[in-house]
Amino acid sequence: xxxxxxxxxxNTIRKHDDGVFQSILWKEMDIDSRKCSRIVTKxxxxxxxxxxxxxxxxxxxxxxxVAETVKPSFDQLLAGDIFSPCAGCRDACxxxxxxxxxxxxxxxxxGDDQS
Ligand code: SF4
Numbered sequence: 001x002x003x004x005x006x007x008x009x010x011n012t013i014r015k016h017d018d019g020v021f022q023s024i025l026w027k028e029m030d031i032d033s034r035k036c037s038r039i040v041t042k043x044x045x046x047x048x049x050x051x052x053x054x055x056x057x058x059x060x061x062x063x064x065x066v067a068e069t070v071k072p073s074f075d076q077l078l079a080g081d082i083f084s085p086c087a088g089c090r091d092a093c094x095x096x097x098x099x100x101x102x103x104x105x106x107x108x109x110x111g112d113d114q115s
Pocket of ligand 1: 085086087089090091092093094095098099100101
């Protein structure tokens with residue numbers, strides 16, 4: 001469960017599109033560096049941010065960035081509402097002679113006609 005200060009930290013990190021140095025983050029948050037480090041460690045553990053070694057003004061620090069949340073898209077595997085027959089197929093594959101694939105491709109072009 002995310003706590004209020006964790007949420008505030010995460011929102012502050014989000015404001016920096018290219019990430020923020022941890023050495024700047026704690027000052028921006030107006031909290032001490034140890035507390036900031038603990039919060040960031042928790043956010044990293046929760047998979048919400050990424051922390052990489054970095055150097056800022058000649059001093060070692062971390063660059064903190066919000067973890068990308070890539071939502072899987074199955075659009076490329078759908079013809080209308082029919083899922084690609086190749087997904088999970090265990091047949092001996094010869095695509096040029098595969099009736100299931102041919103039928104599915106016809107559904108792809110049918111979908112194009114409707115748009
Ligand atoms: S082309 Fe046919 S045989 Fe090959 S993976 Fe797709 S559905 Fe299976």
